[in-house]
Amino acid sequence: MIGKKLLEQTCEAVKQLYGQEIKPGTIGLEITKKEIAGDFTIVVFPLLKISHKSPEATANDIGNFLKASIPEISEFNVIKGFLNIVLYDGFWLDFLQENCLRSDFGILEPRKEAPIVLEYSSPNTNKPLHLGHIRNNLLGFSLSEILKANGHNVVKVNLVNDRGIHICKSMLAYMKWGNGETPVSSGIKGDHLIGRYYVLFDSEYKTEIKQLVDQGLTEELAAKQAPLILEAQEVLRKWEARDPEIYQLWETMNNWAYEGFDLTYRRLGVDFNKIYYESGTYLLGKELVMEGLASGALLKKEDGSIWADLRDEGLDEKLLLRADGTSVYMTQDLGTAQLRYDEFRPSDMIYVVGNEQNYHFDVLKKVLGKLGKEFAGHISHLSYGMVELPMGKMKSREGTVVDADDLMDEMYLTAETTTRELGKANELSGDEAFALFNTIGLGALKYFILKVDPKKNMLFDPKESIDFNGNTGPFIQYTYARIRSLLSRAQAAGFAPGGTDIPPGTSLEPLEKETIRRLFLFSGAVIQAGSEMNPAVIANYVYDLAKGYNQFYQELPVLKEDNPAKLMIRLTITEFVGRTIQTAMTLLGIGVPARM
RNA sequence: GGCUCCGUAGUUCAAUGGAUAGAACGGAAGUUUCCUAAACUUUAAAUGCAGGUUCGAUUCCUGCCGGGGCUACCA
Numbered sequence A: 001m002i003g004k005k006l007l008e009q010t011c012e013a014v015k016q017l018y019g020q021e022i023k024p025g026t027i028g029l030e031i032t033k034k035e036i037a038g039d040f041t042i043v044v045f046p047l048l049k050i051s052h053k054s055p056e057a058t059a060n061d062i063g064n065f066l067k068a069s070i071p072e073i074s075e076f077n078v079i080k081g082f083l084n085i086v087l088y089d090g091f092w093l094d095f096l097q098e099n100c101l102r103s104d105f106g107i108l109e110p111r112k113e114a115p116i117v118l119e120y121s122s123p124n125t126n127k128p129l130h131l132g133h134i135r136n137n138l139l140g141f142s143l144s145e146i147l148k149a150n151g152h153n154v155v156k157v158n159l160v161n162d163r164g165i166h167i168c169k170s171m172l173a174y175m176k177w178g179n180g181e182t183p184v185s186s187g188i189k190g191d192h193l194i195g196r197y198y199v200l201f202d203s204e205y206k207t208e209i210k211q212l213v214d215q216g217l218t219e220e221l222a223a224k225q226a227p228l229i230l231e232a233q234e235v236l237r238k239w240e241a242r243d244p245e246i247y248q249l250w251e252t253m254n255n256w257a258y259e260g261f262d263l264t265y266r267r268l269g270v271d272f273n274k275i276y277y278e279s280g281t282y283l284l285g286k287e288l289v290m291e292g293l294a295s296g297a298l299l300k301k302e303d304g305s306i307w308a309d310l311r312d313e314g315l316d317e318k319l320l321l322r323a324d325g326t327s328v329y330m331t332q333d334l335g336t337a338q339l340r341y342d343e344f345r346p347s348d349m350i351y352v353v354g355n356e357q358n359y360h361f362d363v364l365k366k367v368l369g370k371l372g373k374e375f376a377g378h379i380s381h382l383s384y385g386m387v388e389l390p391m392g393k394m395k396s397r398e399g400t401v402v403d404a405d406d407l408m409d410e411m412y413l414t415a416e417t418t419t420r421e422l423g424k425a426n427e428l429s430g431d432e433a434f435a436l437f438n439t440i441g442l443g444a445l446k447y448f449i450l451k452v453d454p455k456k457n458m459l460f461d462p463k464e465s466i467d468f469n470g471n472t473g474p475f476i477q478y479t480y481a482r483i484r485s486l487l488s489r490a491q492a493a494g495f496a497p498g499g500t501d502i503p504p505g506t507s508l509e510p511l512e513k514e515t516i517r518r519l520f521l522f523s524g525a526v527i528q529a530g531s532e533m534n535p536a537v538i539a540n541y542v543y544d545l546a547k548g549y550n551q552f553y554q555e556l557p558v559l560k561e562d563n564p565a566k567l568m569i570r571l572t573i574t575e576f577v578g579r580t581i582q583t584a585m586t587l588l589g590i591g592v593p594a595r596m
Numbered sequence B: 001g002g003c004u005c006c007g008u009a010g011u012u013c014a015a016u017g018g019a020u021a022g023a024a025c026g027g028a029a030g031u032u033u034c035c036u037a038a039a040c041u042u043u044a045a046a047u048g049c050a051g052g053u054u055c056g057a058u059u060c061c062u063g064c065c066g067g068g069g070c071u072a073c074c075a
Helices: A002-018 A045-051 A053-067 A090-097 A131-149 A164-175 A190-212 A218-226 A225-242 A242-269 A279-294 A330-343 A355-370 A372-380 A404-421 A429-450 A473-494 A509-522 A520-533 A536-555 A564-588
Strands: A028-031 A040-043 A073-079 A082-087 A116-119 A156-158 A274-277 A308-311 A317-321 A348-354 A379-386
Touching: A002 A028, A002 A040, A002 A045, A002 A053, A028 A164, A045 A279, A053 A073, A053 A082, A073 A404, A090 A509, A090 A564, A116 A131, A131 A156, A131 A242, A131 A348, A131 A372, A131 A379, A131 A404, A131 A429, A131 A520, A131 A564, A156 A279, A156 A330, A164 A190, A164 A225, A164 A242, A190 A218, A190 A225, A190 A242, A190 A536, A218 A225, A225 A242, A242 A404, A274 A279, A274 A330, A279 A317, A279 A330, A308 A348, A308 A355, A317 A330, A317 A355, A330 A348, A330 A355, A348 A372, A355 A372, A372 A379, A404 A429, A429 A473, A429 A536, A429 A564, A473 A536, A473 A564, A509 A536, A509 A564, A520 A536, A520 A564, A536 A564
Parallel strands: A116 A156, A116 A348, A156 A274, A348 A379
Antiparallel strands: A028 A040, A040 A082, A073 A082, A308 A317
C-alpha cells in the first residue's frame, strides 16, 4: 500500500518537476538499511538523466514533493542518490493494530481460476526414498502451500514410476533368490525389502559383466549381453504383454513399495490430491506417439523404432518407442501431461524434478509442441540442485545413500537427546514428548533443506548432522515457544494483545519499530516466494523475523514494563510475531511447538 | 568435445544492478538475583583470475582457471 503510493507519487513528482512520464518499474524502492535513518528508500540515480541535476538535488526535489503529497511522511534525508523517507510512528502503529490479530496476514484469498497442477515426489518402486527425494518432497509440499497463499488453486499430484526395466530387475532378482520372502515374514519395510533385491540384481549383474569381460568382450558389449539383463528385458516384454504370473508379482511387489512410501510420506508430512501411475499413462503416451507418427510430426526408423527429430530446434533426435514396441520414460511423460491437462484444464503444470533432468524437460516441451499441444507452453520445471555428501554424489550401488527413514530416525533421536540434556522434557507425558521430538527433529531437517535456494546444489554432512542452534529450524521454533509462553502469562495476568489501549501519538522505540517493519515485509516475501517458486525466501524471512524478535525480547521488558501503553505495544508485537512465525513455518511445512 | 549450471569468511548458507557484501557454525571475549541461556552482546575473518558495459557490478557480457550435471533404445 504505502510502497505503491510512494512509487506512484514519485512518478508524479518526476512528471511535474521534470515534465517526463516514467514507469514505476524504473524506480528502485527499498527498505532503508538498518544503520540509516528512514523507513523506505528511493534510489534516484536512474532519474538523473531526466532531472539533469546532481543526485542530491534530485533526491531533495522528490523528497519535498513526496512530503507535501503523502501525509504519512514525517521527514526525509538524502545521502548521495538515496532518498530516505521516514514515516510517522502512527503509520506503524496503525499497521500493527490493523493486522496483529488477523489469521490471514500475508495470505491472499483463493481466486476462482484454473488450478495449477504441481507434480512432486515421483518415486520409483524399486527402492526406498533417500535424501534427494526428501529435498524434492519438501520443496514440492512447501511450494504448494506458498502458491495457495498466493491465491492459487493447487492440485498436488504424484507420479509413481511403477513400471520399466528398473522394477523388472528387482522382480527378477526376487524370482531367482527371494524364496517367497515378504515384508511380514522378514520384518522389513516393503520399500526397503524391494530395494535389497534391486541392489542384489545389480551386484550379480556386475559379476556377470566381469566374467564376460574376462572372456574377452568389451565392457559395453558385456553390459548388453549379460544373461541377467537379457532376462530382465524379457520380464519387461512379458509385463507389457500382461503375462499373468509376471503381472501378479509386479502388483504384489509394488504394493509393498506403496505401503512403505505411505509411512515415509506421512512422517514427512507431505500428501497428494491425486496419484498417477506410469503403468496407467504409458499407453496413452504410446497413442500420442502413434498419432504423431500418423500426422508426420514423428518419424519411424528402419528397425521400427519411433523418434522425434528436434535437430532444427537445437536439440537431438529423441527415441519415443523402442523397436520392440516398449516405451521409455519420455513416452509416459507425454501421456501423463495429456491426461493431466484433460483432467484439470490447468493454467500451469509445474514439475518438481532434479536439475539432472533439465534436458528431459526441454525435450518434453518441444515434443508436446511438435504434437500440437498448446499446453506445452504452460509447463514449467522447478529444477532443484543435487544434495551432495562430503564424499560427493550419493550412489546407491556404493552404499553412500542417505536413507529417508533412517535420517528421520536420527533427527528424532538428536531432538530427544538435546531436549533431555537441557532438562526440558521432564514435565512432558510420553505422547507429548514424542510429538515434541518429532516436531523439533523434523523442523531441523526441513529448515536445513528449505533455507537453501532450490536451484543450487547443497551439501549435507551426515557426521556433522544438523545443528539446533543458530540459523536453524529449532531456533525459530524456540522463539515461537517463548512467545507462546509469554502470551499465556499475559493472559493469566489479564492482558489481551490487540492494541486497543494504545493512545494515539505514542512513539515507538527503535527495536519496536524495527520489529514492526519486519512484520510489514511478510506479504512481499510470500509473493516473491511464489513468483520465484522459492521456499528459501520464506525461510530466510522467518529467520530474520525470529532473530530480530529475540533481540527485542532480550532488551525490552514486556509484562514487566510499567508504562501500560508500552506494555500493550510490546505485547501486541509479540502476538503478531508469533502468528507470523507460525504462518511462515506452515508455508514451509514445519510445525511449531507451544513449549520446548 | 558439445550444451548447461555453479565458484562469496576456515565451513555451511544470504545479498530485485545500489550505500560500509549479511548470517550461522567453528575461533576469541562477555551476559542469568530479570517474561524459557535451544537465547543475547562484542570481536577477528570472504566476492577464483583478467578484461568490458555502467554514475555504480557478488549480480550483466567476454575470456581463462576450478567443480557439478546432461549429452542412454535408464528413470
